[in-house]
Amino acid sequence: MKVLIAGNFDVIHPGHIYFLTEASKLGEVTVVVARDETIKKFKGRAPIFNENERKLILENLKMIKKVILGDQKDFFTPVLLEKPDIIFLGPDQYSSWIEERINKSGLGTKIMRLNNRLPYSSSELKRRFLKVYPIDSTKET
Amino acid sequence: MKVLIAGNFDVIHPGHIYFLTEASKLGEVTVVVARDETIKKFKGRAPIFNENERKLILENLKMIKKVILGDQKDFFTPVLLEKPDIIFLGPDQYSSWIEERINKSGLGTKIMRLNNRLPYSSSELKRRFLKVYPIDSTKET
Numbered sequence: 001m002k003v004l005i006a007g008n009f010d011v012i013h014p015g016h017i018y019f020l021t022e023a024s025k026l027g028e029v030t031v032v033v034a035r036d037e038t039i040k041k042f043k044g045r046a047p048i049f050n051e052n053e054r055k056l057i058l059e060n061l062k063m064i065k066k067v068i069l070g071d072q073k074d075f076f077t078p079v080l081l082e083k084p085d086i087i088f089l090g091p092d093q094y095s096s097w098i099e100e101r102i103n104k105s106g107l108g109t110k111i112m113r114l115n116n117r118l119p120y121s122s123s124e125l126k127r128r129f130l131k132v133y134p135i136d137s138t139k140e141t
Numbered sequence: 142m143k144v145l146i147a148g149n150f151d152v153i154h155p156g157h158i159y160f161l162t163e164a165s166k167l168g169e170v171t172v173v174v175a176r177d178e179t180i181k182k183f184k185g186r187a188p189i190f191n192e193n194e195r196k197l198i199l200e201n202l203k204m205i206k207k208v209i210l211g212d213q214k215d216f217f218t219p220v221l222l223e224k225p226d227i228i229f230l231g232p233d234q235y236s237s238w239i240e241e242r243i244n245k246s247g248l249g250t251k252i253m254r255l256n257n258r259l260p261y262s263s264s265e266l267k268r269r270f271l272k273v274y275p276i277d278s279t280k281e282t
Binding site for chain 1: 152153154155158161162186187188189190194197198201202203204266267269270271272273274
């Protein structure tokens with residue numbers, strides 16, 4: 001089974017490890033890494049690690065078979081290229097537009113979802129960064 | 142060949158990937174992860190990820206065979222337990238006390254060092270965090 005997942009994967013945390021492990025139980029995992037420009041557009045800021053750095057780190061994780069960069073123009077392009085059996089979504093990832101595109105494409109890809117909330121989130125990470133690097137630490141840089 | 146390396150490994154970055162890849166070219170890599178209390182003592186602050194989280198992430202990296210937590214009382218204990226052929230040090234890691242202890246122990250472990258400066262450092266990481274989470278972002282948490 002070919003499993004496709006997608007995400008920012010900016011600073012690998014235990015929530016990612018859990019999500020990737022669950023994905024790998026379904027089959028061989030291909031990860032689509034969000035482009036820097038896409039993250040800037042959606043978050044209003046650059047990622048901490050750029051797309052090539054995020055790709056490099058993911059390529060070195062045991063449960064991942066293949067890592068590709070996303071398509072800036074059409075998010076569905078990697079699905080058309082990879083033709084996965086399963087798209088595995090995280091608890092907060094939106095699916096209705098993907099379902100529509102799969103139906104149109106005739107690919108037969110199944111959408112599955114990790115329903116458990118991840119034991120870790122980006123906002124938890126941010127809370128920890130700010131605890132470790134408090135306001136006055138900017139003076140040192 | 143059994144290769145031992147040690148470090149904090151708090152937030153995996155491309156410098157770690159490079160260091161771990163170089164270590165794995167020498168043999169099977171065992172990583173000693175610094176304890177939270179040790180980091181607090183040396184850095185004056187807690188790590189972003191606790192010791193079990195750092196261990197979990199490392200255990201999922203392809204180039205690592207085994208991950209153990211450090212010893213809070215005597216940093217040399219993991220060397221005595223693991224009996225590595227090589228201890229592989231990063232460019233900033235201190236070695237003279239390790240050499241002394243190896244000589245005393247009669248282990249015959251060889252010390253090797255990555256001489257290239259890592260293409261990434263903790264201070265670079267800090268600079269990026271502060272850029273991404275600027276001062277006024279503390280209001281949101």
